[in-house]
Amino acid sequence: MKPEATGSGTIAARLDLQDPLFWRAGAVSVTLVMIVVLAFLSVDSMRVISVGGRNVPNYDVINYRIGYQFDWSRKMDVPVIGGAQPLFGKTVTEAEATALMDKGKLVIQSRNCMNCHTIFGNGAYYGPDLTKSWLDPAWSQIWMPMTGKATREDAMVEFLMHPDKYPTWTRQMPNLNISEDEARATVAYLKWLSAIDTNGFPANFGKANTSR
Amino acid sequence: MYRSQKLSLRYFGAAVALFGVMIVFGLLSALYYLHPSLLFDVFNFSTSKTLHIDTLVIWLLMGFLGAVYWYLPKELGREVEGMWLAELMFWIFCIAVAIVAAVFIFVQYGSSNEFTLWFINQGRKYVEAPRWATIGIVAVMAVFAYNVVATCIKAHKMTGIMWVLVIDLVPLLVVYLDAFPAITNMSVDLYWWWWLVHMWVESTWEVLIGCVMALVLMDVMGTSRRIVEAWLYIEVMLVLGAGILGLGHHYFWIGTPEYWLSIGGFFSALEPLPLLGMVVHAIYDAGTHRMKTTNRPAFYWITAEAFGNFIGAGIWGFMMTLPQINLFSHGTQWTVSHGHFAFWGAYACGVIAVLYVAKQQVSGVNFLDGRAWKWGFGLLNLGMIGMVMGLLLAGMAQAFFGRAIGGSTLMAFTTASENPWFVSGIYARFFFGVIFAAGYVVLVYDLLTAPKHLPMPQATPEPA
Ligand code: HEM
Ligand code: HEM
Numbered sequence: 001m002k003p004e005a006t007g008s009g010t011i012a013a014r015l016d017l018q019d020p021l022f023w024r025a026g027a028v029s030v031t032l033v034m035i036v037v038l039a040f041l042s043v044d045s046m047r048v049i050s051v052g053g054r055n056v057p058n059y060d061v062i063n064y065r066i067g068y069q070f071d072w073s074r075k076m077d078v079p080v081i082g083g084a085q086p087l088f089g090k091t092v093t094e095a096e097a098t099a100l101m102d103k104g105k106l107v108i109q110s111r112n113c114m115n116c117h118t119i120f121g122n123g124a125y126y127g128p129d130l131t132k133s134w135l136d137p138a139w140s141q142i143w144m145p146m147t148g149k150a151t152r153e154d155a156m157v158e159f160l161m162h163p164d165k166y167p168t169w170t171r172q173m174p175n176l177n178i179s180e181d182e183a184r185a186t187v188a189y190l191k192w193l194s195a196i197d198t199n200g201f202p203a204n205f206g207k208a209n210t211s212r
Numbered sequence: 213m214y215r216s217q218k219l220s221l222r223y224f225g226a227a228v229a230l231f232g233v234m235i236v237f238g239l240l241s242a243l244y245y246l247h248p249s250l251l252f253d254v255f256n257f258s259t260s261k262t263l264h265i266d267t268l269v270i271w272l273l274m275g276f277l278g279a280v281y282w283y284l285p286k287e288l289g290r291e292v293e294g295m296w297l298a299e300l301m302f303w304i305f306c307i308a309v310a311i312v313a314a315v316f317i318f319v320q321y322g323s324s325n326e327f328t329l330w331f332i333n334q335g336r337k338y339v340e341a342p343r344w345a346t347i348g349i350v351a352v353m354a355v356f357a358y359n360v361v362a363t364c365i366k367a368h369k370m371t372g373i374m375w376v377l378v379i380d381l382v383p384l385l386v387v388y389l390d391a392f393p394a395i396t397n398m399s400v401d402l403y404w405w406w407w408l409v410h411m412w413v414e415s416t417w418e419v420l421i422g423c424v425m426a427l428v429l430m431d432v433m434g435t436s437r438r439i440v441e442a443w444l445y446i447e448v449m450l451v452l453g454a455g456i457l458g459l460g461h462h463y464f465w466i467g468t469p470e471y472w473l474s475i476g477g478f479f480s481a482l483e484p485l486p487l488l489g490m491v492v493h494a495i496y497d498a499g500t501h502r503m504k505t506t507n508r509p510a511f512y513w514i515t516a517e518a519f520g521n522f523i524g525a526g527i528w529g530f531m532m533t534l535p536q537i538n539l540f541s542h543g544t545q546w547t548v549s550h551g552h553f554a555f556w557g558a559y560a561c562g563v564i565a566v567l568y569v570a571k572q573q574v575s576g577v578n579f580l581d582g583r584a585w586k587w588g589f590g591l592l593n594l595g596m597i598g599m600v601m602g603l604l605l606a607g608m609a610q611a612f613f614g615r616a617i618g619g620s621t622l623m624a625f626t627t628a629s630e631n632p633w634f635v636s637g638i639y640a641r642f643f644f645g646v647i648f649a650a651g652y653v654v655l656v657y658d659l660l661t662a663p664k665h666l667p668m669p670q671a672t673p674e675p676a
Contacts, residue, residue: 020372020438023445030449034456041457041475042403048469049399055467056399074470098396105396106324109335115258120466121543122402123337125610126244126257128625129543138622164253169626171248174256182324196399199473201465202620203539 055197059097062087062191068205076200088153104189111176132205134194142168157183214285216292223278230271235649237264242642259320262340275563283427288369293362301355308348312341339391346391357381372441373423380419387411399467406462415455421562422447432507435497443493450486458483461533473535480533484526494518507572509585513565520557528553540615546607553600579668588655595648602640609633
């Protein structure tokens, strides 16, 4: 059964690739196999990325010091959880930490931060990536002196509440009417984020000595 | 003309109008990069950009709905079932879009509570629309699915293309339900968010546009159903075979296990294959028909779709889909370059092709050609390619200076953003964006002017 195509001897004709039923069976079976594999991988991934899973720490990780170091065996940068370093100087319970995180995430959604910033590199590219913002040397080098605050977290709260007062360059962050409670919750969220194992993204964070 | 085709024309009108709105906010978003103090604290980049990408999703969706409502009665030989509901949904859709846009423009954001998520902004990229509107979109798509399925049943007829379309409606609706949750854990949030974003654009939409293109090919080139259907199944097999696990290229850095680096890298590297297949298909068809067509603009736009899809999605995606490169290119203007090229090539060009198919039938000419459409075609594609090249340059500068050398801090980000390569890329985007906008104006002008009755070129297939 030749179609009316005049291009006889084309690849498609020679290999008899023109029987739709054959390809239909192929399409259905390939798709089903892939969906099943994806389902298994998703179940496994959920175990790893749930709070308290292998890659995502409990929310009360904000009571500890967080670092980001090269791991020679995995050949990538990984977060390192160190000794006690309570956020705002106050150790929180897991329940208190969870409440902070719920709030922090809501701040991030309600202010549409992700349409200027990225988290884990997902979002928009107008502002800097926030994955490791907690570890950004800019807090101690620029914003602590600028805001006159003694700690990184206090400087972060002050910045988030009045970003338009503390610009570091021409592209500035606008004032989004963030209250003090909201800012504190957001800072807690950013600290927790920096403790997530992201397979080494971003690479070499803070290791280069760039100056403007 | 069928009643559902009248509805199509309405959808096409709305889609083209939103395309215009999208361009306005695209140009505005691009302008912030050049003049950061623009409208500062009044109308921020985030709002403008949200409007840009949300109108993108909505105008393409409207274009798809219009295309299916256009071809459904032709394919099945009867009027679409439940038209009154479909017509009602069109108005609900438009009103909802207008309200959401007004709230984005005038309210912009809320405070951190559920009210904001329900009525102002959900703050998740591409699905920022508040929950009430999201419910509305689900309703629109549910009615659409009902129309398609009910018409097939009433017509007692199923073609291969209709089977693919009907089955594709399931994931189209199901993954959209992902637009509701607000999960605290960002890793889990993004895990499911990518099901929506990737599965829509790289799987279900790709299949949907495959169906639409199959119908257009039969229509404007007279390609046989057998060939078109065999190709459609091959495309589906390859698109889903590679694309479902290709999802892994978004699971490199969000906290997910390391095995995604290899799975995502491998399967997504195969994703360009079906897109290459479509190019072969288009060339093959054009060859067998010696480029004879009754509708020259539609033919050119389908060809642009095939090539744009392959280059913009396939090649531009492949460039950064391996984890070794993605580690540095991830989340830079490089991504934006690919995003623009891919959406343009894969979907926008296809929708425009259907617009010309509709224009031909509405104006009743046997052979559609002219001069203005060529200008529209040329300016739009020139504008897009210029933007994409500028963004690629800017993105590579970011990947190199900001990421690989700079180490991704605020300082590195700033340094890369002041790099001359980056800055020239950003200027190029705006400049070519203006050219693109000019092309849009010509396109609209051409779509709205009545065509000349031209003599039919010889040996063309029967007009549809
Ligand atoms: C006048 C033309 C256009 C201009 C000036 C423009 C400009 C922009 C800008 C400035 C962004 C924000 C990028 C960032 O986050 O830094 C953006 C994002 C985006 N635009 Fe456009 N755009 C235009 C047309 C289009 C068209 C025609 C399409 C699709 C067919 C499109 C699709 C997108 C997508 C998908 C994104 C999100 C990309 C990502 O975040 O990776 N744009 N555009
Ligand atoms: C129709 C087809 C496609 C469309 C419309 C499309 C569109 C997009 C968009 C809009 C983004 C940005 C997502 C965001 O907002 O963060 C993106 C990201 C990406 N796409 Fe595609 N894409 C398509 C096909 C492909 C293919 C075939 C490949 C691979 C071969 C690919 C590889 C990628 C990769 C690796 C990213 C992540 C970029 C990053 O790390 O920032 N895409 N795509």
